Amino acid sequence: MTEVASHTAASHTAEAGHAAENRSAIDAAVRPVVVSLFLSAVGWLLLSSLLSAIAAVKLQWPGFLNYSFLTYGRVVPAADGAFTFGWCSTACLGVAIWVVSRLSGRAAPGVKIASFGAFLWNGGVLLGVVSVLLGRLRPLNGIEFPFGAFLIMFLGLCAIVMWLAITFRSEEQMSLSMMFVVGGVAWLGWSLFTGNLLIELNAVRGIVQQILAAWTASGVLWLWIVPVALGTAYFLVPKVTGSPLFSGPIGRAFFWLYFITAGLVSFSRLSGGPVPLWMVSVSAACGILLLVPVLGTAYNLLATARGSSVLGTSPSMRFVFFGLGILSVGTLLFAVSGLRSFGYSLHFTMFDFGVRALLLQGGATMVLFGAIYYIMPRLSGCEWLSSSLVSFHFLGSAYGSSLGSATLIVSGLAAGSALGDPESSFSQVLELAYSYYWGRTLSYILLFAGYLAFALHFLLMAVRIGQPAGEATLLRTQNEH
Amino acid sequence: MSRSGTYFTGLLGCFALSFGVAVLAPHLQLGPLSPSFKEEDGQISEIYPIANTSVTAGREVYVSQGCQACHSQVVQGPEAADIERGWGVRRTVARDYLFEEQPVVGASRLGPDLTNVGSSTWRNEPEADIHRPAKRDAAWQLLHLYHPTAVIDSSVMPAYPHLFQKRKVSGQPSPLALNLPTKLEPEPGYEIVPTPDGKALVAYLGSLDRSHPLKEAGAIAKAPAAKK
Numbered sequence: 283m284t285e286v287a288s289h290t291a292a293s294h295t296a297e298a299g300h301a302a303e304n305r306s307a308i309d310a311a312v313r314p315v316v317v318s319l320f321l322s323a324v325g326w327l328l329l330s331s332l333l334s335a336i337a338a339v340k341l342q343w344p345g346f347l348n349y350s351f352l353t354y355g356r357v358v359p360a361a362d363g364a365f366t367f368g369w370c371s372t373a374c375l376g377v378a379i380w381v382v383s384r385l386s387g388r389a390a391p392g393v394k395i396a397s398f399g400a401f402l403w404n405g406g407v408l409l410g411v412v413s414v415l416l417g418r419l420r421p422l423n424g425i426e427f428p429f430g431a432f433l434i435m436f437l438g439l440c441a442i443v444m445w446l447a448i449t450f451r452s453e454e455q456m457s458l459s460m461m462f463v464v465g466g467v468a469w470l471g472w473s474l475f476t477g478n479l480l481i482e483l484n485a486v487r488g489i490v491q492q493i494l495a496a497w498t499a500s501g502v503l504w505l506w507i508v509p510v511a512l513g514t515a516y517f518l519v520p521k522v523t524g525s526p527l528f529s530g531p532i533g534r535a536f537f538w539l540y541f542i543t544a545g546l547v548s549f550s551r552l553s554g555g556p557v558p559l560w561m562v563s564v565s566a567a568c569g570i571l572l573l574v575p576v577l578g579t580a581y582n583l584l585a586t587a588r589g590s591s592v593l594g595t596s597p598s599m600r601f602v603f604f605g606l607g608i609l610s611v612g613t614l615l616f617a618v619s620g621l622r623s624f625g626y627s628l629h630f631t632m633f634d635f636g637v638r639a640l641l642l643q644g645g646a647t648m649v650l651f652g653a654i655y656y657i658m659p660r661l662s663g664c665e666w667l668s669s670s671l672v673s674f675h676f677l678g679s680a681y682g683s684s685l686g687s688a689t690l691i692v693s694g695l696a697a698g699s700a701l702g703d704p705e706s707s708f709s710q711v712l713e714l715a716y717s718y719y720w721g722r723t724l725s726y727i728l729l730f731a732g733y734l735a736f737a738l739h740f741l742l743m744a745v746r747i748g749q750p751a752g753e754a755t756l757l758r759t760q761n762e763h
Numbered sequence: 764m765s766r767s768g769t770y771f772t773g774l775l776g777c778f779a780l781s782f783g784v785a786v787l788a789p790h791l792q793l794g795p796l797s798p799s800f801k802e803e804d805g806q807i808s809e810i811y812p813i814a815n816t817s818v819t820a821g822r823e824v825y826v827s828q829g830c831q832a833c834h835s836q837v838v839q840g841p842e843a844a845d846i847e848r849g850w851g852v853r854r855t856v857a858r859d860y861l862f863e864e865q866p867v868v869g870a871s872r873l874g875p876d877l878t879n880v881g882s883s884t885w886r887n888e889p890e891a892d893i894h895r896p897a898k899r900d901a902a903w904q905l906l907h908l909y910h911p912t913a914v915i916d917s918s919v920m921p922a923y924p925h926l927f928q929k930r931k932v933s934g935q936p937s938p939l940a941l942n943l944p945t946k947l948e949p950e951p952g953y954e955i956v957p958t959p960d961g962k963a964l965v966a967y968l969g970s971l972d973r974s975h976p977l978k979e980a981g982a983i984a985k986a987p988a989a990k991k
Contacts, residue, residue: 340921341873344911350925355829358870417827421867452767465774472778481865486790488860492868493793497785505781538773545781554839555868556855558792564784626842630835630872701872704847708875708887709917715873716919 304387305660311389312379313661315397317744319376320654322404324737326368327647329411331733333361335726341719351415359426360414366502367427367435368407370642371470373650374510375403375442378463380657381517382446385460390448399441406435422492423551424499425478432478439471458533462513465541466506473501489556493549500548503641504572505541508609511649512540512579515602518656519583522599523590528582536582540575543568550620554629562622569620576613580606595756597672601652604680609645612637615691627702632715633694636687643729644683651679651736658740659755664748666755671739673757678732682725689721793857799977811975814862821967824960826867828923835869836878836971846984849886850876851973853980859973874920881971904965905957906941913944926961929953 337357339346344354379396383389410427413419419426446467452460477498480486486494520527527533549557549565583606593599615637619628628634655672659665666672697715700706706714742748749755801809825831838851845851855878860866869876875887880899888895896903896914903914909927911918927941932954939962940954949955957965976983 344919344921348921353829354921355832358832359829419826419829421826421831421865423870454766456766456770461770468774469778484864486794488793488863489857489866490790490793491865493789494786541774541777542780545777546784548785554843555837556857556859561789626839632871702844704844707889708848712919
């Protein structure tokens, strides 16, 4: 491992070789676009949570806010789109711009192109959410927005990617962080374009359209949001802890295994459906294989941070490691649900939604929060105002997302086993599933409390209200009491 | 080739592998599917499926209202209990969706599967349930959409009043006017009738029947569904 350590240490020294003034020049250059992406992402986070909360209440009281534009069938895809493309993806774009500039040691001129891209991206998401609420939606799980919305988002993405491509500069050995982040950005562009265009052109027909849609939506989760989260963790953990990466070569092997297997898991949500069996088997096998790079990456990062004194006090580390843990659990459950024997009974229950919530709301979102806690002080020139607000945000979002996902998963398991038993009537199946939904509703109270605290803190930071720069705002540990 | 060149080539390879296996292969396997038919003495009969354009408007209402968020249109095979529940007589296969643009397979089952809801044998209650609706015809579906609990006590489906309108009875009452229980009746002289969207949706629901035998879908369950 010595050779490995010295190698990674060398690459870190090289990265650190970009002078401090260079770093602050990069931060100043990208500040407008990164802060506006984060700001809009936080707005989407609150809006999507509000829509999800409305949907959760509707599950218990179907008559609640029974307007045509707030029908359950419209609110759910609108909330999901606002969360996936509004919050997660917009925040990922902000992180990607910052990480790529920092790792390249430069920010290309013409950052306004990226800002224009961010504007278009947000416009596309807004058009998508409004269209879905007005009933212009596609029956394609995970990509319900109409084609026009995706087209605008794609054009925005193109502008951002163009700027990133000019900025991009890799050292001899590309860092793992860069590999994951750039891989994610490239995949999002490819799959959003290919998937939506082929569907719109009716290039495939019948059930293959759903297979294509599943591939596109699965790419957004597994090959865009999760890789950017992992890449961000690879950037932050060695930086914050000051330790060299535990293993670069193993990390690289996991990267390739991740990108190969994650591209083949899209059939798993179709198990038991009208698709040939080999498809379900491929996804089941790749779902299990996917566990290796996800758990391996989490371990690689944990081993890097082991023994570091800032692990308990750094806000970004607390969020990042919580997120990595939840991502690992989510991937494990995803792998299990892909197995044919489980898939049959769990498919179409709330289990799939629970796993998705675990991966996005508990996993990727927490890593993204961690990234914002690290990045914002560098862009604003001051530190976060209050460690209590950070703690409050952590508790609200950690307990909220865990409770929400857990109730969906347990409800799905209960409904799934009842659904597979012909002796229990469908109303009994529903009764069983519904007995857990209170947890989902309750979880939104916790999430809102946490998210509002974060939104307030973020706004203060965006207008440069905080502690004086220099000493990072740290969380208090048990020992200090 | 530089390191980043190798990286981007590798990435492109992953993308090609993913697209090839997860999109292209299914397309090559399922793309050439054609309708099944019977040929006797040069006469072709029993063609299935047939593109049904008469219910396109209703299908659009179905999608636009987001019905697919809670209702699937996929009957799973014998490993699941779908057939015993009365949702279909056989599992659905790729050929069933041949002429559907963006098939509405659905996202979850907070409501029953609707693959065959237009078939007279479709049911969602146990065979012996005394509360089972005698029939689910267009009038029943309209009433159910207007006020679900008026016909199914335990229904958790939201009502869709925006697919209906209250209007003054002029001359003869409309044959489509809802036959509502007393507590839901409008004031005298008024009736509740479906909007064009409401009518189209019910026509679409009535058209849903994918029980035509297909050899790749396995045996047809006899009605009433065989108990273990």
